[in-house]
Amino acid sequence: MTLSPELLSRPLLDHTGLDLEAADRVTYVLEQSLHYGYDQPIELLDHRLVVVPLARHGNQHRRAHRVDVAGASVRRRSRLDGHGNTVVRVRADRVEEGVSFTVVALLERVRADGPTHLSAAALHDPRLLRPTRLTTPDDRLRDLAAGVGGGTPLERAERICALVHDAIHYEYGVTSVETTAAEALSGGRGVCQDSAHVMITLCRLVGVPARYVSGHLLGEGGTHGWMEVVVADGDAAVAVPFDPCNGRRAGADYITVATGRDYSDVAPTSGSYSGTPNSTLTTSRRVGVLSAA
Structure with missing residues (x-):
């Protein structure tokens, strides 16, 4: 599976009309964005994200993903913590107005694997x-x-x-x-x-x-x-x-x-920075079923 624009633009199925427990395979899409806005420039941003689904959790498999950062020049590093979670650390020397973090992931549940x-x-x-x-x-x-x-x-x-x-x-x-x-x-x-x-x-x-x-x-x-x-x-x-x-x-x-x-x-999002205490967090999320059979 790849994160092609065609795949991501496909409409979600009405999961309430599906018997997901009985399906042999279910494909899900997750798109989650977090935007921090600041009333003044900030410095020394050090942010921790735990938003990427586990590579595998029982019968749930992560097939593809990406994490995008916009709004600042950043350095980032991904690692696994002691529980096997993907932790993305993002650092920036300066953020002028705001910074956005977006995770996109394709997941598949294979009933026989649980x-x-x-x-x-x-x-x-x-x-x-x-x-x-x-x-x-x-x-x-x-x-x-x-x-x-x-x-x-x-x-x-x-x-x-x-x-x-x-x-x-x-x-x-x-x-x-x-x-x-x-x-x-x-x-x-x-x-x-x-x-x-x-x-x-x-x-x-x-x-x-x-x-x-x-x-x-x-x-x-x-x-x-x-x-x-x-x-x-x-x-x-x-x-x-x-x-x-x-x-x-x-x-x-x-x-x-x-x-x-x-x-x-x-915690999905946490961190620290130096500067104004006035910040706003705006979030959006799209998650659902692309296919089930």
């Missing part, structure tokens, strides 16, 4: 079992975890997903990227990131390895966050995705970009 297999070491990975700043439990979270009950790790995860879905009501604007799981649960309101952090915290409290997932959900206007639990699969392990914000497992209408301990590992 699920997401991991080594058995993932079952004991401290990164997936220890609390982080955003997933440090308080007494209320510990009490909730104590009432989860027994069963297999997957059965406990199913119950936790339903519990979190009932406990956190979706409301935009009442939390931030700095809100902890304890704070979100106390308030009872938040966005997908908050639900994911609460579920991750509870899973880790009951001994189930868990990690944060960033990406896209078809039909939504912005980026999305969910989580995965890691359970044994023979002599290895498998990652099973849950979306507690929507109270269900994640399926073929989800596109994974990156995984980490919590949101801070996989």
Whole structure:
């Protein structure tokens, strides 16, 4: 697959009328742009982007991609972090008015290639079992975890997903990227990131390895966050995705970009610069299905 203008200009299919779970192959396109505008020139821009989908995540394959930067003369470097995510670092000595970052990617889901297999070491990975700043439990979270009950790790995860879905009501604007799981649960309101952090915290409290997932959900206007639990699969392990914000497992209408301990590992855009504090972020996104068979 190539990122030809002809391919990218093709209309998206109505995914709500497709049985994506039953399709042998599904091709997706992702076009995401972020533009930072400044009221005065800035200097020493150092920006971190985690917007390129994983090369492979279970049955999801990245077939082609590119990252474009406009508005300034920049130096950039791509690397894989400790979780296997593509991190693009962009630096510029000076930006006059604004800078834009655009990622374009073609992805393919091959049903026969799933699920997401991991080594058995993932079952004991401290990164997936220890609390982080955003997933440090308080007494209320510990009490909730104590009432989860027994069963297999997957059965406990199913119950936790339903519990979190009932406990956190979706409301935009009442939390931030700095809100902890304890704070979100106390308030009872938040966005997908908050639900994911609460579920991750509870899973880790009951001994189930868990990690944060960033990406896209078809039909939504912005980026999305969910989580995965890691359970044994023979002599290895498998990652099973849950979306507690929507109270269900994640399926073929989800596109994974990156995984980490919590949101801070996989924030799509972050960075620093020297200059005016007045900046604006404008985003746009086009994501959907090009073909399914």
